[in-house]
Amino acid sequence: MSFTDSFFPRKFGLSTADLESYLGVALSHGGDYADLYFEYVATSSLGIDEGIVKSASQGVSLGVGVRVLSGEKTGYAYTDDLSPEKIRHACKTAACIANGPSKVEKTGLNEGPKRDLYPVLTAPNDTTLNERVELIKRADRAARAYDSRVFQVRASYADNVREILIATSEGKLSYDRQPMARVNVSVLARQGEGSPQEGYAGGGGRMGLEVFESDKSPERYAREAARQAIMQLDAIDAPAGEMTVVLGPGWPGVLLHEAVGHGLEADFNRKGVSAFSNRVGQKVASELCTVIDDGTMAHRRGSINMDDEGNPTQQNVLIEKGILRGYLQDNLSSRLMGGTSTGSGRRESYQHVPMPRMTNTFMLAGDSTPEEIIRSVPKGLYCVNFSGGSVDITSGNFVFSASECYEIENGRLGRPVRGASLIGNGPEAMKYVSMVGNDLKLDEGIGVCGKEGQSVPVGVGIPTVRIDQMTVGGVA
Amino acid sequence: MIQQLATDVVARALKLGATEAECTVAEGNEFSASVRLGEVEQLKEAGSRGAGIRVLVGQRTGSATTSDLTKEGVERMVRAAIENASVTTDDPFAGLPDEAELGSIDVDLETYSESVEQLEAEWKIAQAKAAEAAALQFDPRITNSEGGSFDTYLSSRAFANSRGFSGLARSSSCSISAVPVAKEGEKMERDYWFSIARRPDRLEAADLVGRLAAQRAVRRLGARKVSTQKVPIVFEPRIARTLLANLFEAVSGDSIYRQASFLNGQLGARVASEYITVIDDPTIPGLFGSSPFDDEGVRARRKVVVERGILKTYLHNTYTAKKLGTTTTGNAARGLAGNAYVDHGNFFLEAGSKTPEQMIGGIKSGLYVTELMGQGVNVVNGDYSRGAAGMWIENGELAYPVSEITIAGNLKQMLLDIEEPGVDLEFRGSIASPTLMIREMTVSGN
Numbered sequence: 001m002s003f004t005d006s007f008f009p010r011k012f013g014l015s016t017a018d019l020e021s022y023l024g025v026a027l028s029h030g031g032d033y034a035d036l037y038f039e040y041v042a043t044s045s046l047g048i049d050e051g052i053v054k055s056a057s058q059g060v061s062l063g064v065g066v067r068v069l070s071g072e073k074t075g076y077a078y079t080d081d082l083s084p085e086k087i088r089h090a091c092k093t094a095a096c097i098a099n100g101p102s103k104v105e106k107t108g109l110n111e112g113p114k115r116d117l118y119p120v121l122t123a124p125n126d127t128t129l130n131e132r133v134e135l136i137k138r139a140d141r142a143a144r145a146y147d148s149r150v151f152q153v154r155a156s157y158a159d160n161v162r163e164i165l166i167a168t169s170e171g172k173l174s175y176d177r178q179p180m181a182r183v184n185v186s187v188l189a190r191q192g193e194g195s196p197q198e199g200y201a202g203g204g205g206r207m208g209l210e211v212f213e214s215d216k217s218p219e220r221y222a223r224e225a226a227r228q229a230i231m232q233l234d235a236i237d238a239p240a241g242e243m244t245v246v247l248g249p250g251w252p253g254v255l256l257h258e259a260v261g262h263g264l265e266a267d268f269n270r271k272g273v274s275a276f277s278n279r280v281g282q283k284v285a286s287e288l289c290t291v292i293d294d295g296t297m298a299h300r301r302g303s304i305n306m307d308d309e310g311n312p313t314q315q316n317v318l319i320e321k322g323i324l325r326g327y328l329q330d331n332l333s334s335r336l337m338g339g340t341s342t343g344s345g346r347r348e349s350y351q352h353v354p355m356p357r358m359t360n361t362f363m364l365a366g367d368s369t370p371e372e373i374i375r376s377v378p379k380g381l382y383c384v385n386f387s388g389g390s391v392d393i394t395s396g397n398f399v400f401s402a403s404e405c406y407e408i409e410n411g412r413l414g415r416p417v418r419g420a421s422l423i424g425n426g427p428e429a430m431k432y433v434s435m436v437g438n439d440l441k442l443d444e445g446i447g448v449c450g451k452e453g454q455s456v457p458v459g460v461g462i463p464t465v466r467i468d469q470m471t472v473g474g475v476a
Numbered sequence: 477m478i479q480q481l482a483t484d485v486v487a488r489a490l491k492l493g494a495t496e497a498e499c500t501v502a503e504g505n506e507f508s509a510s511v512r513l514g515e516v517e518q519l520k521e522a523g524s525r526g527a528g529i530r531v532l533v534g535q536r537t538g539s540a541t542t543s544d545l546t547k548e549g550v551e552r553m554v555r556a557a558i559e560n561a562s563v564t565t566d567d568p569f570a571g572l573p574d575e576a577e578l579g580s581i582d583v584d585l586e587t588y589s590e591s592v593e594q595l596e597a598e599w600k601i602a603q604a605k606a607a608e609a610a611a612l613q614f615d616p617r618i619t620n621s622e623g624g625s626f627d628t629y630l631s632s633r634a635f636a637n638s639r640g641f642s643g644l645a646r647s648s649s650c651s652i653s654a655v656p657v658a659k660e661g662e663k664m665e666r667d668y669w670f671s672i673a674r675r676p677d678r679l680e681a682a683d684l685v686g687r688l689a690a691q692r693a694v695r696r697l698g699a700r701k702v703s704t705q706k707v708p709i710v711f712e713p714r715i716a717r718t719l720l721a722n723l724f725e726a727v728s729g730d731s732i733y734r735q736a737s738f739l740n741g742q743l744g745a746r747v748a749s750e751y752i753t754v755i756d757d758p759t760i761p762g763l764f765g766s767s768p769f770d771d772e773g774v775r776a777r778r779k780v781v782v783e784r785g786i787l788k789t790y791l792h793n794t795y796t797a798k799k800l801g802t803t804t805t806g807n808a809a810r811g812l813a814g815n816a817y818v819d820h821g822n823f824f825l826e827a828g829s830k831t832p833e834q835m836i837g838g839i840k841s842g843l844y845v846t847e848l849m850g851q852g853v854n855v856v857n858g859d860y861s862r863g864a865a866g867m868w869i870e871n872g873e874l875a876y877p878v879s880e881i882t883i884a885g886n887l888k889q890m891l892l893d894i895e896e897p898g899v900d901l902e903f904r905g906s907i908a909s910p911t912l913m914i915r916e917m918t919v920s921g922n
Binding site: 055059063073079097152190242272351390392395397398400418421474475 | 512515516517518519520521522523524525526528537538539540541542543544549552553556557559560561562563564565566567570620622657663664665666696699701704734735736738812813814815847849850851852854856857858859861862863865879880881882883884885886918920921922
């Protein structure tokens with residue numbers, strides 16, 4: 001597809017001459033760099049609750065964000081009106097961050113190489129509403145059929161297709177079409193007069209509806225949510241104190257996202273406010289740990305062909321055999337730190353300034369079998385599901401909240417344990433990783449990462465991992 | 477203008493076959509200035525608009541939103557909502573509020589002040605710089621900064637429905653913050669302070685914001701872990717309000733009709749200690765939860781949610797009320813479109829008579845919490861386990877900083893175990909609490 005056949009020229013009559021002219025206005029006060037970010041997002045969502053399809057919604061959002069850089073300063077403006085006057089006005093507003101005569105030579109716009117990590121024959125929002133409704137009805141039926149103790153089921157479906165166009169004053173012109181679909185199921189179960197318990201599961205990716213006909217079926221997520229809720233009915237109180245923790249494969253990779261990922265984002269390190277600042281080349285984890293952030297994995301939720309500054313995403317090694325190798329860079333931080341972008345500049349929408357973010361963050365597999373790892377623990381906690389986490393990047397302290405855990409007694413899995421938070425310190429906790437499984441698994445595709453008020457879709461993954469020492473925040 | 481558009485959209489939907497319709501149109505203007513180490517780091521200025529519609533076709537619901545407010549954009553939105561209604565299921569409880577519930581209270585809630593609009597960019601930048609500078613000068617151990625900021629937001633929201641309601645609510649806000657970093661040896665600690673108000677003359681002074689932020693960051697230096705034990709816990713107001721947010725979720729009609737709250741079936745029962753009275757009041761002028769009508773056009777009103785420990789009411793919108801055979805409490809909220817959910821006005825715990833010093837003074841060994849991290853709150857069964865940092869209390873005094881610990885309990889018991897609250901109720905947002913003390917929780921450390 002050539003530029004003139006791409007979304008924005010076709011739909012809004014944008015030409016390269018228009019883009020060059022807008023960039024000229026953006027740099028009219030002497031900025032060093034400017035970019036334009038056009039975005040059009042079509043969303044649809046459906047919800048079933050109590051067996052009734054209660055909600056069906058569609059939405060359209062469009063606009064352009066204009067960014068001007070001048071040294072360390074950023075000027076930003078946006079408009080949801082794509083008329084030339086309004087775009088020029090936004091360019092003028094952002095331009096004022098700089099203070100001087102225009103100094104950038106006019107350059108033509110050129111398209112870079114393209115790739116397609118998520119070819120989709122039929123975009124999710126090109127299917128009929130009835131096809132999409134059927135997915136949540138299937139989830140509802142499967143969850144109710146799982147066990148008679150299930151008494152509430154909520155399922156939702158959401159998709160979006162995001163068309164973006166980026167033009168920079170360095171002459172880069174790029175565009176992408178980013179589809180996304182997901183299904184979520186939440187289940188409540190109760191036994192007699194006991195307290196209700198909740199289970200939650202879901203998945204998706206950058207695909208059309210065919211994704212839900214594979215192993216990512218609504219039925220599987222429904223049964224998984226129901227299984228978790230039922231399991232909690234017999235759970236005992238979580239323990240309190242330091243102990244050995246074994247993380248199951250997949251979603252527990254949220255540990256990496258909180259314990260190291262955020263602290264390695266270049267903006268914090270450029271400013272010297274991260275617990276990982278100035279530690280490239282140092283040991284920050286046990287030698288069993290190699291941690292990667294990879295935005296190029298086909299069809300995954302955290303993947304993008306290019307980041308939101310038009311740079312191609314790549315596979316970035318963050319930690320190699322325990323040694324800190326590098327940071328996640330966007331344009332601004334790499335300019336100021338003297339490196340290159342790692343394709344990590346992301347933003348929630350045209351209303352937001354890009355910053356370094358993760359894509360799919362995971363740990364490479366090791367040699368141990370999961371059975372060996374559990375067998376090695378005399379007394380500890382096995383955690384297989386989490387509801388999220390957060391981190392204070394400056395002290396390095398991070399928390400992640402377990403929602404499905406089991407006792408380990410004498411190398412064997414014991415009773416299920418109620419949810420509890422686990423807390424540790426980023427550069428320290430990973431040094432206690434003493435066994436890494438051969439069973440690397442990525443999550444199902446429901447991760448959302450929040451930073452400074454901006455949410456972006458991400459993925460995580462991890463093999464089974466033994467951490468010798470971690471504080472578990474139970475009551476018992 | 478946006479009020480007229482909302483009314484027109486409703487009329488158009490009825491014409492295209494909707495039985496009922498409700499429309500929200502919102503516009504907003506944001507400005508934000510952030511500075512770091514004395515220099516401007518980022519300036520952002522922009523405006524945006526959006527509209528949303530929800531229709532009923534018989535007892536089936538459909539919704540749509542758009543940021544494209546051209547005639548064609550709006551027409552597409554209305555048609556999409558009606559199309560969406562074709563795939564939902566008849567829900568006997570779906571509907572709009574009764575006419576008698578609709579309306580605006582006739583009081584100036586002071587949610588909008590022109591003075592915010594009139595602030596000059598240079599002045600706002602200077603405020604952000606002053607806040608950061610005060611933090612940097614506070615103590616030699618403040619060696620770095622994530623900056624200072626001054627933000628303003630102006631918005632208007634129009635709502636109309638097919639039962640004749642049409643209303644417009646305008647609001648303004650401004651906020652100032654500082655995020656200094658303290659360092660001692662190799663260890664760094666960061667903290668922040670902020671002030672937010674509907675108008676600039678109600679903000680805390682820039683240098684006070686900076687000093688408080690710096691004081692908090694420095695106080696955290698040298699934090700240690702403590703051993704696992706059960707002790708009394710004191711929550712500073714900024715943290716205590718998160719407990720109120722947990723309580724709100726548990727009394728929300730959405731949680732109640734789904735039987736997804738640990739407070740199900742507790743109306744009229746003792747759910748908290750006798751010291752506890754919790755109010756939801758959207759009619760207090762000048763605050764962040766104040767609004768003359770809710771997002772279904774229902775007149776705003778004050779509710780006593782918990783009175784001296786007894787649960788008096790759940791909070792409802794029209795749908796959750798119908799599900800439970802009662803009437804709306806005017807707590808409907810929504811984004812631009814979609815079915816309403818339940819939200820609060822100014823949701824707060826009434827102040828007691830103790831100063832924070834008196835509360836801490838009576839504790840031999842305990843934890844004063846100044847930060848909570850992570851999710852870890854399960855409103856379905858009340859389980860509570862969160863990461864924490866703060867000051868360890870020894871013999872009635874704040875003795876030393878602690879971090880990398882968790883606090884855990886169950887909300888059911890925690891509410892019953894709250895001692896007499898502090899006098900220091902203050903509003904920094906729509907949920908507020910004075911200092912709170914809980915008799916005993918598990919602290920997990922080493």
